[in-house]
Amino acid sequence: MQQASTSLWNATTPLPPPRPLTGDLHVDVAIVGAGITGLTAAVLLEERGRTVAVLEKAAIASGETGNTTAHITEAVDARYHYLRRAFGKDEARRVAEASHAAMEKIAELVEKYSIDCRFRRVPGYLYTEKRKYIAGVKNEASAAQEAGLDVRWQEQVPLPFPTRGAAVFANQAQFHPGRYVTALASRVQNLFTGTLVTRITEGGPCVVETERGRVYARNVLMASNVPIAGFQTVHTKMTPYRTYAIAFLVDDEHPEGLFWDTADPYHYTRWQDTDEGTYLIVGGEDHKVGDEEDTEACFERLLQYATEQFGVKPVRYRWSGQIIEPHDGLPFIGGSGPLFISTGYSGQGMTMGTLGAMICTDLITDVENPWAPLFNPMRVPARGSVREFLAQNIGFATQVVSDRLTARGVEATETFDVKSGEGKILAINGRKVACYRDEAGALHGVSPVCTHMRCDVAFNAAERTWDCPCHGSRFTPDGDVLNGPARTPLEKIELPE
Numbered sequence: 001m002q003q004a005s006t007s008l009w010n011a012t013t014p015l016p017p018p019r020p021l022t023g024d025l026h027v028d029v030a031i032v033g034a035g036i037t038g039l040t041a042a043v044l045l046e047e048r049g050r051t052v053a054v055l056e057k058a059a060i061a062s063g064e065t066g067n068t069t070a071h072i073t074e075a076v077d078a079r080y081h082y083l084r085r086a087f088g089k090d091e092a093r094r095v096a097e098a099s100h101a102a103m104e105k106i107a108e109l110v111e112k113y114s115i116d117c118r119f120r121r122v123p124g125y126l127y128t129e130k131r132k133y134i135a136g137v138k139n140e141a142s143a144a145q146e147a148g149l150d151v152r153w154q155e156q157v158p159l160p161f162p163t164r165g166a167a168v169f170a171n172q173a174q175f176h177p178g179r180y181v182t183a184l185a186s187r188v189q190n191l192f193t194g195t196l197v198t199r200i201t202e203g204g205p206c207v208v209e210t211e212r213g214r215v216y217a218r219n220v221l222m223a224s225n226v227p228i229a230g231f232q233t234v235h236t237k238m239t240p241y242r243t244y245a246i247a248f249l250v251d252d253e254h255p256e257g258l259f260w261d262t263a264d265p266y267h268y269t270r271w272q273d274t275d276e277g278t279y280l281i282v283g284g285e286d287h288k289v290g291d292e293e294d295t296e297a298c299f300e301r302l303l304q305y306a307t308e309q310f311g312v313k314p315v316r317y318r319w320s321g322q323i324i325e326p327h328d329g330l331p332f333i334g335g336s337g338p339l340f341i342s343t344g345y346s347g348q349g350m351t352m353g354t355l356g357a358m359i360c361t362d363l364i365t366d367v368e369n370p371w372a373p374l375f376n377p378m379r380v381p382a383r384g385s386v387r388e389f390l391a392q393n394i395g396f397a398t399q400v401v402s403d404r405l406t407a408r409g410v411e412a413t414e415t416f417d418v419k420s421g422e423g424k425i426l427a428i429n430g431r432k433v434a435c436y437r438d439e440a441g442a443l444h445g446v447s448p449v450c451t452h453m454r455c456d457v458a459f460n461a462a463e464r465t466w467d468c469p470c471h472g473s474r475f476t477p478d479g480d481v482l483n484g485p486a487r488t489p490l491e492k493i494e495l496p497e
Contacts, residue, residue: 003299005463007319008247008281010066012274013178015059016185021192021212027051029364030208030217032197035065036177036350037342038223039184039191040357043109046188048365053215054188055208057196061181063483064225067321068349069245069268069283071258072106072173073124074099077346078329080143086328089146091374095330096147098371099348102355103173110180113187117179118273124258127157127166133262134164141167158255159269161309172258174270177350198487200229206338219364221340223356226324226472228484230339234377235453235485237327238344240472242460244298244320245283246306248313249276267305268347280313282306286347289322290469295462320462322472322483323347333359333375340364341377415443415495423459423466423477432456433493434466436477445495446479452486466490 029045031038034056042052056062074096076083083092110119128137137153144151150170157163185191192212199209200220208215222228226235250271259269267284282305285298292298299318306313326332326344333342333356340363342356355371362369373379411417411424415435418424423436425448434448434457446466448456455470465482466475474483479490 003315003318005319006317007066007245008272008274008279008317009061009068009070009176009178011317012176012276013061013182015182018059018194019192020194021055021210021215023213024216025053025190025213026205026216027053027190028217029053029219029221030055030206030215031221031223032200032208032228033063033223033225034060034181034185034191034193035063035223035225036061036181036353037356038221039181039188040105040109040354041221041223041361042188042191043184044357044361045364048361050365051190052188053190053192053217055195055197055210055215056191056193059193060185060191061178064321064323064349065177065181065353067245067319068177069270069281070174070177070272070350071124071268071270071348072103072175072350073169073258073348074103074149074172074351075124075126075144075169075260076329076348079140080147080149081139082329084143084146087330087374092143092147094371094374096144096149098355098374099351100149102351102358105354105358106175106180106350107173109184110175113183115180115183117175117177117183119173119175119180121171121173122256122258122270124169124172124260125157125166126169126260126262127159127163128262129161129163130262131164137165137167137262144169157259158257159259159309160311174258174272176272176274196481197228200339202230202339204338219338219340221342221360221364223342224484225322226343226483226485227341228487231332231335231341231377234332234341234343235471237381238332239325239327240289241286241323241325242289242292242295242298242320242467243283243286243323243347244302244462245281245318246299246302246315247279247281247317248306248310249316250278250280250313254278254280279316280306280310282310286323288469289467289472290458293458295320295460299462322474323349324472328381331356331375332377334363334372334377335360337363418443421461421464423461423464425456425459428495433495434459434490435495436464438477443495444477445493446475446477446489447491447493449490450486451488451490452484457490
């Protein structure tokens with residue numbers, strides 16, 4: 001039987017009982033999302049005397065904060081040599097400064113509030129196993145140094161397999177993200193879980209509608225991985241990806257550090273101490289949402305890699321997450337008020353999520369922030385990113401037309417072709433139906449048309465969800481919303497046996 005997806009963090013984090021909103025509430029700032037961005041922003045805003053309400057559809061860290069591998073680093077997925085070329089030397093330096101400040105803010109909050117999250121400083125290694133990539137990694141080390149970071153080239157990498165050297169980032173960090181954000185959550189007065197936001201209306205005040213009441217606020221911060229109101233053009237400037245991770249309980253000596261290779265798709269590795277023992281965490285196999293038909297195979301390839309490189313270990317936990325890749329390499333953080341967003345973190349959710357909270361807190365409280373212009377959601381695209389912008393949006397338009405006018409994606413015409421645990425797009429009486437059969441044999445039918453911008457969803461076999469390849473919305477087999485930007489469920493369809 002397929003192993004259930006549960007992250008190491010969610011499995012080892014005691015959560016407080018659910019506390020849904022009951023009735024209406026008036027505050028200075030409403031925050032949508034109780035992950036690292038939303039909870040960090042809530043703590044920082046309350047430190048400045050603002051009243052805050054945090055609204056979370058499920059539980060604390062149940063979104064992408066609970067599905068991270070929790071590297072805290074100044075290194076960026078886009079690479080500093082790219083930022084130097086696309087934005088300029090000064091801008092690359094500001095990205096480095098902002099990343100360092102966010103990393104230090106995490107350290108500051110850990111110390112200030114005595115958070116027991118096993119925070120520790122470790123080096124970060126961008127390494128390669130192939131001779132042909134040595135020059136590129138050395139170039140990245142040089143660009144990161146030029147940006148002001150403590151980075152050096154090192155021939156030896158403390159891993160149990162041959163490598164060709166690494167760019168080593170000094171004094172990076174790691175922690176247990178579940179323990180960290182639940183500690184932040186304990187400091188927030190108005191935190192409401194099990195409370196789905198259904199609509200946000202901009203105004204004076206803004207109105208945040210939920211199924212359990214309304215929150216009236218002067219400002220709204222959407223810390224929900226993707227914007228769920230306004231900022232429609234931002235959706236056209238980023239692409240959703242799935243990423244995978246597995247964790248093995250180990251009892252032998254291990255190196256200290258965060259590790260990323262130069263493979264495509266690349267792998268990232270680290271070790272984490274928990275109350276259960278020490279875990280080896282291996283992540284990777286990233287792909288665009290909807291591009292991989294057999295998502296279960298992503299876990300299988302990751303296990304094969306981990307077995308070959310680190311030895312055979314039984315998988316204790318496995319999980320996947322959704323990362324948002326901005327077309328020009330930098331997150332979208334800010335707003336002109338009263339609505340603010342923070343999204344597009346690539347693979348640096350812990351660092352960039354904290355940075356997003358810092359910048360938005362300053363903007364909301366009228367404090368000048370030196371990095372805000374660089375991450376402005378409405379910024380002019382970086383050099384070289386316009387082509388990516390056009391390609392993605394032409395692809396979106398083409399996909400919508402193809403979904404509506406062709407049989408694209410149809411996998412069967414009879415419900416008996418759908419086995420237990422499977423999801424398929426069927427053509428029934430001339431209509432496309434997203435059909436899932438559960439382990440008990442019951443059929444669940446919904447429209448495959450995403451309620452956000454009308455793309456057809458694809459089945460994610462590893463997570464048993466319907467995922468939209470255009471802007472990353474995700475739905476349960478019954479069509480309920482798991483991830484935005486969609487806010488309404490897929491239409492239910494009665495299926496014949």
